[in-house]
């Protein structure tokens with residue numbers, strides 16, 4: 001049990017009172033509607049705690065009998081604040097949380113709210129995975145394929161049912177990731193990320209409603225999904241109204257007038273009173289200081305669903321509001337569809353309620369409700385019961401397992417982060433693996449930004465090899481002058497397979513030791529180098545950040561440094577070869593790097609509109625050579641001004657040479673061509689001479705000069721790495737900073753770094769065909 005009393009035995013009344021009083025004296029944030037502050041002296045508070053504790057214990061004793069509704073529970077609790085606590089919310093806070101630490105509040109988690117009790121068995125579901133779709137479930141319903149092996153079971157008519165589309169606002173200016181975002185905060189959507197997300201939610205909902213509507217029409221059933229008749233409910237927070245506006249625009253599709261939304265209390269987010277708007281880190285640090293414990297222990301208390309804020313508001317409190325409130329909304333609007341615009345905490349409460357596991361267990365899973373999870377929970381209210389699943393709950397077994405692993409591993413990563421905000425004093429950087437353009441620009445940016453933020457910066461020569469040999473030096477302005485435009489890696493790189501050996505890593509750690517206290521290591525390199533970074537992060541606790549750099553561009557979720565420069569340089573050569581091919585009719589095979597992945601080769605081939613492409617990913621290169629390469633040449637050889645150019649990724653295996661790639665292709669293709677009957681020319685004309693050649697661009701691409709694009713990416717990720725290491729180390733340590741094409745930089749934990757899949761669609765597009773089954 002996450003909150004077993006012995007794990008919270010550090011919680012004292014004195015500590016809680018000290019902390020609560022400090023909160024009450026916080027300077028209010030202007031965006032926050034601040035609750036009334038009562039100044040009470042510590043002795044008078046202490047004298048009231050006993051009465052408060054007894055009154056709360058009496059309230060908890062009522063729990064098994066249940067509370068008629070959420071309002072009854074809230075007012076019973078408020079009576080304790082007003083009477084036993086003398087109106088002092090801090091006294092309530094101290095008495096309640098002390099009882100929580102003793103485990104005395106547990107009966108609340110089993111209390112029925114109104115007629116509603118958390119189900120102990122699986123509820124009827126509205127969305128089911130394929131494996132659970134039985135004929136009985138589908139009987140009398142419309143079964144809609146949502147993709148991803150999931151089906152939505154919808155009634156054929158609404159009758160006395162209510163459909164509830166519950167949506168959360170997504171990304172707002174003050175983010176719940178970093179701040180306590182409560183109902184007292186007038187929060188607004190983040191214009192760059194929140195507004196497009198809200199529009200996307202609206203578009204997705206409109207699409208889904210349209211698909212179901214068409215099914216109903218097809219079955220000659222009355223279309224109850226008419227957006228013109230939907231009801232809309234929001235909370236008081238501006239971001240839920242903004243979400244409504246975007247979704248309503250999507251649903252209306254420029255045709256209908258959408259009615260004004262109504263206010264609904266259960267859609268409010270949690271009430272954190274004086275804490276609303278506060279940074280979560282500061283909150284945990286202050287509580288830890290007041291209780292005289294480490295921050296992780298204080299976080300354990302804060303994360304308990306029963307932990308209350310001064311005044312009594314807890315996550316459990318919100319849960320009661322949401323569950324009771326949604327049942328009421330369902331009851332009040334039978335035969336209709338209602339759109340509910342709300343906050344992530346509401347969706348979290350819903351998921352916990354819909355999930356049949358015990359409250360604490362489900363809370364532990366869903367307490368980290370994340371951006372990447374669903375934005376809409378689909379609910380049906382029928383015969384007094386809510387059923388329905390968000391896709392986050394209705395995941396297939398495979399997805400569920402992947403998600404559980406992700407949650408566990410992410411927790412472990414965070415536990416390994418020891419660097420605190422603004423603690424870092426030095427950065428050590430190295431470049432590893434195959435070299436790439438842009439490394440210089442990234443290193444220079446690390447030095448400049450690091451120094452500007454008061455950090456010492458050190459470079460390691462020749463990657464992990466240099467770490468094992470102690471080739472570490474402090475760098476200054478002198479050392480990095482002109483570095484941004486340097487090709488390859490100005491501090492060297494290496495392939496050093498011995499680094500996979502733990503004893504070699506230990507030697508490297510001894511060299512790194514003097515830099516590790518208050519320091520972080522930045523590793524620039526490809527997937528192998530990032531595996532090396534992960535090894536010393538997980539094995540030795542080195543606070544490491546990875547920056548992706550490889551001309552192969554084969555790391556999922558990011559553009560890697562060096563890729564654009566390599567493509568640009570290859571493109572110059574390929575276009576030159578195309579020109580001479582068109583002039584002379586020569587057949588060219590151009591080999592580019594990329595033994596491990598064909599992304600670079602594909603980009604080069606497509607951009608140059610080559611006739612064909614051979615990559616290592618190809619399931620049958622021999623068949624491709626015979627069918628596509630020879631087939632194309634049969635048709636195009638001799639066509640005036642036609643070029644014949646094929647891009648080949650290094651070491652692509654085939655039967656014409658053991659080294660693969662372009663090796664062996666020239667004699668084979670030239671030999672085949674020689675067998676073809678001469679093209680019919682005009683009588684009396686001589687046929688042009690046909691030549692077949694191979695060109696290997698090879699390592700020129702790794703040493704390409706950095707393009708402005710690569711320099712810009714390098715500067716951006718390096719700048720972010722330093723800033724985030726200083727300000728938010730828990731978000732970047734043990735991660736690779738991924739550069740998304742739309743210039744969004746995100747942290748991907750090293751354990752989640754995965755190979756990028758070859759783009760068969762682009763491959764097919766380049767060939768003017770659809771990818772065939774065996775290529776997918």
Ligand SMILES: Nc1ncnc2c1ncn2[C@@H]1O[C@H](COP(=O)(O)OP(=O)(O)O)[C@@H](O)[C@H]1O
Pocket residue numbers: 432433434464465494495496497498499500501525526527528529530531532533535549550
């Ligand atoms: N599993 C690992 N553990 C420790 N070090 C590793 C691991 N994998 C790779 N490395 C280190 O990273 C270096 C570069 O990896 P490599 O795959 O050659 O290049 P890239 O980083 O460009 O993909 C290796 O030579 C080795 O020093």
Ligand SMILES: O=P(O)(O)OC[C@H]1O[C@](O)(COP(=O)(O)O)[C@@H](O)[C@@H]1O
Pocket residue numbers: 433434435495526527528549550551552593594595596650702
């Ligand atoms: O020249 P080397 O060290 O044999 O490496 C060749 C490989 O290195 C690369 O240039 C880059 O690969 P990495 O990013 O994995 O180092 C590949 O395209 C190529 O197949």
